[in-house]
Amino acid sequence: MRKIIKASIAGILTLALGLGVAACGSTNSSQNSNVSSSQQSTAGKDGEKKIVFGVAPGPYGDMVKLAIQPELEKKGYDVELMEFSDYVQPNIALGNGEVNVNLFQHTVYLENFAKEHKLELSPVISIPTASMGIFSKKIKKLEELPDGATVTLPNDVPNLARALRFLVQVNLITLKPDIDLTKASENDIAENPKKLVFTPAEAAQLPRTLDSADIAIVNGNFAISAGLKLSEAVAKEKLDEPYKNVIAVRTQDKETKFVKDIEEIVKSQAFRNVIEDDKNIFKDFDFPEWFSK
Structure with a gap:
């Protein structure tokens, strides 16, 4: 049944x-x-x-x-x-x-x-x-990301922290030492060499930001629900x-x-x-x- x-x-x-x-x-x-x-x-x-x-x-x-x-x-x-x-x-x-x-x-x-x-x-x-993915309609690889690029990412605490850890994985930012990595926010960014501009948004709405943002960091399930393919992400998060x-x-x-x-x-x-x-x-x-x- x-x-x-x-x-x-x-x-x-x-x-x-x-x-x-x-x-x-x-x-x-x-x-x-x-x-x-x-x-x-x-x-x-x-x-x-x-x-x-x-x-x-x-x-x-x-x-x-x-x-x-x-x-x-x-x-x-x-x-x-x-x-x-x-x-x-x-x-x-x-x-x-x-x-x-x-x-x-x-x-x-x-x-x-x-x-x-x-x-x-x-x-x-x-x-x-399903890991997070970095998706874009403007670039095919992270090396193409311009200085001052706009980045949309989740606005809730657990996923914002997760997205920032993902950006550390792909060498776009560093985070301050001795912080709680499960609660990291934009205020905990130590280095941002490309001067990325972060725009938090509700996680479920992030696929809709792809028309305006340079890149969007989207949870795998939301990406799939929006018709995005994880295999086509610019980069995929490696999960511990x-x-x-x-x-x-x-x-x-x-x-x-x-x-x-x-x-x-x-x-x-x-x-x-x-x-x-x-x-x-x-x-x-x-x-x-x-x-x-």
């Missing part, structure tokens, strides 16, 4: 770990974020065959639908997908039992969010992740392992049968076949170390 429940959460910070998200929908997940323990879903517990999977629309939701959900259904599970339009509610919903598992974030974000919100959440396994997206569950569920089944599926040849299929978008993703090609 395949059901998709879409949740639209207005006015909450859009983040992109992994993870970025732009979704539509109209159910009550934001209104139900304070469900009592008696109202929590029992899906996924030992002996139960129903799993509510929290996803972000775009490539990670597609990854669940194409590579994980069918294999879970073969094992007899009834899988529901609940879509979220931000990077706050999926973990709140996981913590309070509205969903049993989610896929949208990297380990660093998961651990920081769980600590700040006093939630017991744990990663299960990392998955192929802690910044590759993970499947997450409540810590108390870590050793349950349904979690073990999900991990087994992600490590299976069936999952690999979907990921490596040239018809799908995942082949251009950044792969976790365990996923040797």
Whole structure:
């Protein structure tokens, strides 16, 4: 049985770990974020065959639908997908039992969010992740970038910091020493030899800035949603392992049968076949170390 429940959460910070998200929908997940323990879903517990999977629309939701959900259904599970339009509610919903598992974030974000919100959440396994890309309609390679070029990049704290680290990777800027790299901002730039002009914008809107900006730093999922190909990026971010997206569950569920089944599926040849299929978008993703090609 395949059901998709879409949740639209207005006015909450859009983040992109992994993870970025732009979704539509109209159910009550934001209104139900304070469900009592008696109202929590029992899906996924030992002996139960129903799993509510929290996803972000775009490539990670597609990854669940194409590579994980069918294999879970073969094992007899009834899988529901609940879509979220931000990077706050999926973990709140996981913590309070509205969903049993989610896929949208990297380990660093998961651990920081769980600590700040006093939630017991744990990663299960990392998955192929769409890296950020530098896109442009004006240049084909970074060496062509002129002095004083305009750069659009995400305006939310995690993705702004990530974009700046990406610019360090490609030798366009340096950052001040001894700063928190997960919260870096334009004020933390030490050297900017090309005198780049930075214009932050909402992450989901960055593809629309390509007509005016010299380059735009776009999260992979937003790029894909806008019809941009990661293979055509001027440069692609190289992700460290802690910044590759993970499947997450409540810590108390870590050793349950349904979690073990999900991990087994992600490590299976069936999952690999979907990921490596040239018809799908995942082949251009950044792969976790365990996923040797």
